[in-house]
Amino acid sequence: MTRTILVTGGARSGKSHIAEARTLDLGxxxxxxxxxxxxxSEMEARIAEHQARRGPEWITHSEPLDLVGALxxxxxxxxxxxxxxxxxxxLMLGGHDWRAAGRxxxxxxxxxxxxVVFVTNELGAGIVPENRLAREFRDAAGLLNQWVAAAAEEVTLAVCGLPLKVK
Structure with a gap:
């Protein structure tokens, strides 16, 4: 039996650190x-920061779209x-059917x-965005997070670098 774990939180909440440690605990x-x-360049720097933090116990597989194939x-x-x-x-900016991909x-x-440990952003606690695309994205992220949380055996909320068990 597999184990699906979801780690969520706001920006810079510590969710990636928590998820990395949890994943390494599994093997x-x-x-x-x-x-x-x-x-x-800003995104290049963020990616470089994540890569520098990981050591030789990580094998990196980059996949921006075909997540099922990567799994x-x-x-x-x-x-x-x-x-x-x-x-x-x-998916959304590429014009792909995100609902079909999520299913x-x-x-x-x-x-x-x-x-499989997933990291995701919790976007629902913020203000309602003023433009249509941002609202669609916020709503899609909320639905996708709900789907993965329902399928997961564990859900953790990261707050101030601390893991709070939700499920």
Missing amino acids: RPAVYIATAQAFD RVTDGRPRLVDCLTLWLTN ALIAALPEQRAP
């Missing part, structure tokens, strides 16, 4: 499935997907032999 080496794409080819070792929110961004992801989770 080493672990696979880091990176969904980020660097379109500017398939990396199965057998604990995986960390960082992050669902960036994956959703890639395919949920359907693939019971097929996994090794644990």
